[in-house]
Amino acid sequence: MLTIQFIRDNRDTVIERLKIKNFKQPELIDRIISRDDERRSLQVQTNGLQAELNQLSKEIGILFKKGEKDKANEVKNRTTVIKNELETFERELQEATEELKEMLVQVPNLPHPSVPEGNSEADNRIIREGGIMPNLHENAIPHWELGTKYNLIDFDLGVKITGGGFPVFRGKGAKLQRALITYFLDQNTGAGYEELLPPLMVNEASGFGTGQLPDKEGQMYHVTGDNLYLIPTSEIPVTNIYRDVILKAADLPIKNTAYTPCFRREAGSYGKDVRGLNRVHQFDKVEIVQIQHPSASYNALEEMVNHVEQLVINLGLPYRIVQLCGGDLSFTSALTYDFEVYAAAQKKWLEVSSVSNFESYQANRLKLRYREPEEKRPQLAHTLNGSALALPRIVAAILENNQTPEGIMVPEVLHPYTGFDFI
């Protein structure tokens, strides 16, 4: 979330920039500022009464020690009055603080100045395109049919044992998954990212820290018995490692990578674009996360984009990089680049990575800070993350684009990992 201080100091800018994000309640900004005014005044009054009470309590202690019991009791009577008064102020102060936070949490991150205006995908800006479009033979088929034909993916089995959107990979299909995961992790660690293997379930505090809670609750599987959430992305456990942490400026940047399965309910997305691996409830993803100094975060974002681009290039997939417009940008992001690869049989662009700079928005929720060597006060760090990469759609594109009448060619970089070059 944005800090209250920032909102107070930049009211007009905040309102103006949030327009690009289609923020629907600009009046909330003024409500926040006036509620904060109230909060401050309540705090002044509360603190004053508390100071008085503290002073009297000390006096009582001293009087009792001296044995002046009567005098002590007299002072005690005075405290009763203050306590009653204080109770009201404390309650109101607490209410104001809580309401303020509830309102702050509803304000999305400000988009970066370069973010184009727009309401939907159609307004996203294509930054770069690359790779070569494949020429498929006449009888080319989409990946869900290839998966069945070559016994790589069994969608029906997944339905049987769990439900729709939980495919079973088998044989060379399973091995291809493992190869991609290992390949991505190797490339990421080679680029200086420390490999992590985090928990797949997180608590509420973690969900709040990265911005999934309280609003996007419906997107996550909730383990009600223990009040835990299955992660929709390893961004949550990895970034939350640094929750409530004050780093030294010299510790920055921190670069982590993690492979995890991801779980998404995808409520309300039935119908279009859900065939095969295009949209599933459980999938594998390798993520990269950076904790950055604010002055370096946009360079880091470019670096991450270049890194992810190289992965896609190495796999030989036609791709494009788009910058999300204001309306398509997520609640917490300031700037996001999406990677899409072309799946030639279904003739569709599939999103395989989303690389974002959250600036200090998550950091403020997380209380993730760093300190400059000579500075007393810690500053909020910047957080960034991106998929490197999400597997199912990569697999879909590889299967579809590399199919020949004789079988499917495995990208060369994967051969050491798969142990086979043809399916």
Place this chain on the structure above:
RNA sequence: GGAGGAAUGGCAGAGUGGUCGAAUGCGGCGGUCUUGAAAACCGUUGUCCGCGCGAGUGGACCGGGGGUUCGAAUCCCUCUUCCUCCGCCA
């Protein structure tokens, strides 16, 4: 799952109702000394929210939340986590 014990500042560790944000040690930072370093000595060293032009100053925080009390690190309730033992188990 059952029975006990514990949680204090960066770390270790005192503190069981009163001027305690908290002894002491270590670590960190600054200084003295030294050609330099070490040692020794001296000083300093948490976070957050306010008020004040400023020098300053008020409040909160001893795992989280609630309670008792004029006053809580200290007493009570509750949750979480860790340790020991028993049971179960990959």
